[in-house]
Amino acid sequence: MLLTHGWLSKGAGQTIIDKRGDTPLETRIFPELSDDQGNQGSPPPRQLQAGLTLTNRYAIQEVIGVGGMGSVYRARDMHFPNVTKLVAVKEMINTAPDPLVRETIIQNFEREANLLATLHHPSIPRIYDYFSVESRSYLVLEFIHGKDMESIINDTNSFLPEHQILAWAIELCDVLDYLHKHKPDPIIFRDMKPSNVMINHNGDVMLVDFGIAKTFQTGIKGTMIGTEGYSPPEQYRGEATPLADIYALGATLHHALTRRDPRLEPPFSFSERPIRRINQNVSPEMEAVVNMALEYNPESRFRTAADMKQALMVVARKTGALISAGPKTGPIQGSGIKALWSFKCEDEIRGTPAVSQGLVYIGSYDNNLYALNAADGKFQWKYPTDGGVVTRPVVLDGNIYFGSEDKRLHVVSARAGKVVWTYYTNGPIRSSPRIAEGHIFFGSDDNHIHAVNLNTGRMAWRFETADAVRSTPFVVRELVYVGCESGDYYAIDFRGDLKWRFHAKRSITSSTIGTEQALYFASVDSTLYALDPRNGWVLWRFRLGKPSISTPCIVDDLIFIGASDGFIYGIESRSSKEVWRFKTEHQVNGSPVVYKDSLYCGSVDGHLYCLEYRTGRLRWKFGTGGAITGTPLVADDIVYIGSTDHQIYALLA
Amino acid sequence: MDKIFRWLSGNKQKPTPAHELTNTAPLSEQQIQAIVTNQNPRFDLQQLISGCGQSVGKQRELNEDSLLAITAMMAGNAGNLPFGLYIIADGMGGHQFGEVASNAAIRTVAGYVLRKFHPYLFHIKADAMDESFQEIMQAAVSEAQRAIQREAPGSGTTLTAALVLGQQITVAHIGDSRAYFIYPDGRVEPITRDHSLVKRLEELGHITPDEAANYPHRNVLYRALGQGEILDPDIFTVGFPQPGHLMLCSDGLWGVLTEQDLTRAVNEAPTLQRACQNLVNAANAAGGPDNISVILVQLIG
Numbered sequence: 001m002l003l004t005h006g007w008l009s010k011g012a013g014q015t016i017i018d019k020r021g022d023t024p025l026e027t028r029i030f031p032e033l034s035d036d037q038g039n040q041g042s043p044p045p046r047q048l049q050a051g052l053t054l055t056n057r058y059a060i061q062e063v064i065g066v067g068g069m070g071s072v073y074r075a076r077d078m079h080f081p082n083v084t085k086l087v088a089v090k091e092m093i094n095t096a097p098d099p100l101v102r103e104t105i106i107q108n109f110e111r112e113a114n115l116l117a118t119l120h121h122p123s124i125p126r127i128y129d130y131f132s133v134e135s136r137s138y139l140v141l142e143f144i145h146g147k148d149m150e151s152i153i154n155d156t157n158s159f160l161p162e163h164q165i166l167a168w169a170i171e172l173c174d175v176l177d178y179l180h181k182h183k184p185d186p187i188i189f190r191d192m193k194p195s196n197v198m199i200n201h202n203g204d205v206m207l208v209d210f211g212i213a214k215t216f217q218t219g220i221k222g223t224m225i226g227t228e229g230y231s232p233p234e235q236y237r238g239e240a241t242p243l244a245d246i247y248a249l250g251a252t253l254h255h256a257l258t259r260r261d262p263r264l265e266p267p268f269s270f271s272e273r274p275i276r277r278i279n280q281n282v283s284p285e286m287e288a289v290v291n292m293a294l295e296y297n298p299e300s301r302f303r304t305a306a307d308m309k310q311a312l313m314v315v316a317r318k319t320g321a322l323i324s325a326g327p328k329t330g331p332i333q334g335s336g337i338k339a340l341w342s343f344k345c346e347d348e349i350r351g352t353p354a355v356s357q358g359l360v361y362i363g364s365y366d367n368n369l370y371a372l373n374a375a376d377g378k379f380q381w382k383y384p385t386d387g388g389v390v391t392r393p394v395v396l397d398g399n400i401y402f403g404s405e406d407k408r409l410h411v412v413s414a415r416a417g418k419v420v421w422t423y424y425t426n427g428p429i430r431s432s433p434r435i436a437e438g439h440i441f442f443g444s445d446d447n448h449i450h451a452v453n454l455n456t457g458r459m460a461w462r463f464e465t466a467d468a469v470r471s472t473p474f475v476v477r478e479l480v481y482v483g484c485e486s487g488d489y490y491a492i493d494f495r496g497d498l499k500w501r502f503h504a505k506r507s508i509t510s511s512t513i514g515t516e517q518a519l520y521f522a523s524v525d526s527t528l529y530a531l532d533p534r535n536g537w538v539l540w541r542f543r544l545g546k547p548s549i550s551t552p553c554i555v556d557d558l559i560f561i562g563a564s565d566g567f568i569y570g571i572e573s574r575s576s577k578e579v580w581r582f583k584t585e586h587q588v589n590g591s592p593v594v595y596k597d598s599l600y601c602g603s604v605d606g607h608l609y610c611l612e613y614r615t616g617r618l619r620w621k622f623g624t625g626g627a628i629t630g631t632p633l634v635a636d637d638i639v640y641i642g643s644t645d646h647q648i649y650a651l652l653a
Numbered sequence: 654m655d656k657i658f659r660w661l662s663g664n665k666q667k668p669t670p671a672h673e674l675t676n677t678a679p680l681s682e683q684q685i686q687a688i689v690t691n692q693n694p695r696f697d698l699q700q701l702i703s704g705c706g707q708s709v710g711k712q713r714e715l716n717e718d719s720l721l722a723i724t725a726m727m728a729g730n731a732g733n734l735p736f737g738l739y740i741i742a743d744g745m746g747g748h749q750f751g752e753v754a755s756n757a758a759i760r761t762v763a764g765y766v767l768r769k770f771h772p773y774l775f776h777i778k779a780d781a782m783d784e785s786f787q788e789i790m791q792a793a794v795s796e797a798q799r800a801i802q803r804e805a806p807g808s809g810t811t812l813t814a815a816l817v818l819g820q821q822i823t824v825a826h827i828g829d830s831r832a833y834f835i836y837p838d839g840r841v842e843p844i845t846r847d848h849s850l851v852k853r854l855e856e857l858g859h860i861t862p863d864e865a866a867n868y869p870h871r872n873v874l875y876r877a878l879g880q881g882e883i884l885d886p887d888i889f890t891v892g893f894p895q896p897g898h899l900m901l902c903s904d905g906l907w908g909v910l911t912e913q914d915l916t917r918a919v920n921e922a923p924t925l926q927r928a929c930q931n932l933v934n935a936a937n938a939a940g941g942p943d944n945i946s947v948i949l950v951q952l953i954g
Contacts, residue, residue, distance in 0.1 A: 098805070100750075237873060517890075532818075539823065574889035
């Protein structure tokens with residue numbers, strides 16, 4: 001298989017790591033490697049030290065960029081002893097062990113030097129010198145006071161104003177037009193992207209890194225590699241024309257206008273991210289120009305960079321001083337959602353309801369468990385305990401099982417609310433019961449998991465944990481999985497013996513959900529974990545923005561979870577990649593549930609949110625008078641949700 | 654470390670020497686017996702077995718593919734732990750040394766993964782591992798990326814690596830080599846997605862699958878190890894198919910064989926090693942336009 005010369009130098013010229021934060025005005029001549037996979041941890045060999053002078057002329061001052069092939073330095077030209085003339089020295093250390101590879105690398109470096117020497121344009125840095133010292137080659141270039149466009153995008157928290165990007169775009173069209181009209185042969189830049197565009201201290205653009213600006217060989221059989229993100233489809237096929245540069249300029253502008261890095265998206269997917277859907281401040285005219293540059297078929301794009309500049313000038317005249325503020329749109333749907341009924345308890349509801357045979361059961365901090373008619377919310381009966389009820393009741397064979405902060409597990413008849421039996425622990429019960437194989441499993445603040453016989457109400461065994469257990473045990477294949485407040489996580493068999501243990505850095509209040517493949521739960525250490533159910537090895541970890549006590553929910557291949565950073569997350573279960581995230585106005589401590597194609601989740605901001613579960617798009621939200629910390633329950637197209645405003649609401653799903 | 658590596662490799666079954674096995678030749682009594690034994694699903698010990706095959710093909714002079722297969726088992730009262738690492742890398746770059754890249758890739762990834770697991774698997778007392786399988790694979794691939802940029806700048810390689818631990822397979826994938834699940838009922842399920850131009854165009858609906866099959870630039874990748882600024886491999890964890898096979902291969906194999914070819918070769922051969930050789934033979938019989946590499950893995954018992 002063959003690789004064209006063109007692509008070879010990509011590897012050589014582009015893997016430059018940014019050295020950040022030294023000076024407020026950063027100077028970067030070459031693009032940076034913006035991944036964080038630890039490359040910064042291994043600096044290239046033998047960086048030149050400040051104070052060293054190359055060829056008795058260039059006094060190295062500091063490193064301004066670092067890359068796979070060497071560094072870029074700021075240096076002072078000592079041939080001008082009376083003035084401080086600064087230059088950029090681009091270094092290439094040839095580490096390739098093979099002589100053929102070494103030679104090719106040197107040829108590419110020389111080509112860049114020779115090309116630059118023939119170009120004269122205000123937006124192209126001048127070249128002053130070229131030389132080699134042992135295994136290192138150096139280009140001496142005009143030093144640019146400024147910052148590259150990618151850093152400008154990354155260092156800004158909001159969208160850059162359209163008029164600023166428009167001004168840069170016009171200058172970039174100018175320099176591309178200059179290159180494309182070069183005689184005898186047009187020069188194709190081929191690597192237009194934000195990190196190759198420097199904005200100098202005057203606000204003018206400079207195009208840097210001409211390492212691959214040349215013509216392609218075509219018709220070579222074999223595998224070729226392209227740069228992802230900015231290059232047009234035909235460039236992967238080895239076709240480089242001025243129209244390829246126009247596409248890449250479109251991609252650069254799209255990135256600048258939307259702040260979405262195309263290297264992190266599938267190739268050629270710009271049309272899936274319409275500019276004005278992401279940034280409503282952009283004018284429709286500007287969007288139209290960028291879209292035309294990004295046309296899939298080269299013949300549908302602007303014919304020349306000069307044509308594109310013309311179109312941009314029209315945009316500039318139209319929008320003029322009047323920078324479009326864009327229509328202000330509020331929440332997609334705010335009102336219109338009405339409760340079917342609501343019922344008010346005497347204190348906060350922080351738990352989750354259960355529904356069975358036309359009745360809704362819900363615990364409250366007024367110490368009661370309530371039974372309500374599911375159809376109209378009419379009170380049926382209440383059962384008093386001596387502590388707040390935050391656990392989720394379980395209904396089985398005519399009985400209701402739930403724990404209370406009065407330290408007891410209560411079993412009452414579903415129809416009349418009369419006590420059947422109770423079971424004492426030595427601490428408040430905040431862990432909801434799980435029933436499996438004739439036993440009830442639940443945790444208590446007495447630092448134990450309890451297994452209680454369903455028929456006798458007697459303890460089968462209890463397992464001592466390192467701290468209070470507030471999560472709900474998950475039971476499958478004769479194993480009980482549960483996390484506790486110390487961060488320890490246990491797999492216990494049906495005899496009450498430990499099978500394996502795992503330790504998170506902070507408490508595990510989130511309950512587990514599991515599949516054949518994995519156990520999923522979150523921790524206050526801000527991580528969503530996926531563990532192998534057989535041995536507790538960590539399959540993957542997903543970093544949440546903040547701690548979470550929310551219990552995940554899994555549907556198809558997606559996992560949903562809330563966190564105290566206010567987001568509801570949608571995560572791919574196999575790859576642990578984030579699919580979407582939705583921002584609520586406060587912490588999400590409750591848990592999401594999915595019913596049909598909707599996801600329901602409450603937030604401490606007082607709202608119950610209904611989202612399209614595949615995309616995270618908001619369908620509607622419903623406001624209550626207090627924080628929601630429980631989990632909604634959906635049955636027969638009705639959503640039931642409790643709130644700290646003391647009420648439980650029934651809504652149409 | 655070397656010692657461990659030798660110990661691990663010791664369990665690896667060596668590929669059977671090649672000899673043609675035609676489909677029409679009657680099976681010997683011994684072969685039939687082998688098939689019967691092999692299909693018997695009852696083993697007291699659940700264990701990992703594997704086979705592999707490789708050929709330069711009929712039209713290339715150079716083999717730029719590299720493969721690595723480590724199959725290990727630890728079993729005892731504390732339970733049994735199958736451990737396997739399988740990698741296929743298809744180098745590119747011609748005179749710019751695709752074979753250097755693919756070789757650096759498999760060695761770097763395997764070295765990194767083994768070093769990471771060594772303290773947890775081979776020490777009597779070990780703390781729980783504080784990194785996830787996916788994080789280890791991600792870091793291994795990043796290290797390989799740096800190694801290639803150092804050893805053979807400008808070249809590149811595909812990489813499809815499967816780490817098997819217990820019943821979990823964690824795959825790291827970049828480029829157009831592939832991993833498949835092959836089920837006894839004949840279903841063939843690709844579990845990786847090619848990072849190739851042709852696949853992307855097909856996904857976008859610009860070309861049909863038929864056009865894709867005859868597309869002139871089928872070899873063009875948009876992501877490869879050793880290339881580009883942002884390394885973004887696909888990394889995911891799936892359960893091992895039981896019953897079924899995990900197959901890793903380079904495009905020299907999947908590019909010329911149909912799904913039926915794959916299932917027939919896998920389900921009809923008496924052993925995994927033989928199945929791999931049959932696959933290599935079939936790819937060569939179909940013209941052998943490119944280097945061929947294949948690894949088959951089964952979790953039995």
